[in-house]
Amino acid sequence: MAFAPVWRQPAAAKFWLAAGPMAAKSSLPEPLTLAHLKTRADFLAAARDIRKVVGAITLELTPTPPIKRREGELRIGITASRKIGNAVARNRAKRRLRAAAREALPLSGRPGHDYVLVARGGILTRDFQALLGDVMAAMAAAHAKLDARQGGGT
Secondary structure, X not given: OOXXXXXXXXXXXXXXXXXXXXXXXXXXXXXXXXXXXXXXHHHHHHHHXXXXXXXXXXXXXXXXXXXXXXXXXXXXEEEOOOOOOOHHHHHHHHHHHHHHHHHHHHHHOOOOEEEEEEEOHHHHOOOHHHHHHHHHHHHHHHHHHHHHHHHHHO
């Protein structure tokens, strides 16, 4: 079988290798950065605001205080009480919540808000996809309540 001769591509026709990443950077929105809540006062402020319970988690949501707010950043806190079990069980629950938050919050989280995920009883035996669904459902419900509050206030 005979093949047609292959024409060499002129040097000017080759694409510029650096253009691909630059185009990708300019076309995508800036990713959200996740910061961690560190002080007890931040956790308590979130506990006083919006709270949604779905499945094996409780989500608490509050706007970030203006002094601590940074552009494109949302803050997250994770907690598990002794009701979950011993230290090993609590650490496992927090690792699972951290993994679920890492997947869900950059997709549907809102910058300028603090999210606290609280582990509940069935978190250790819950399937991870179901846990991820719980986080997404709780965020949707909390955002709806936040929007209703902001819309009703104007």
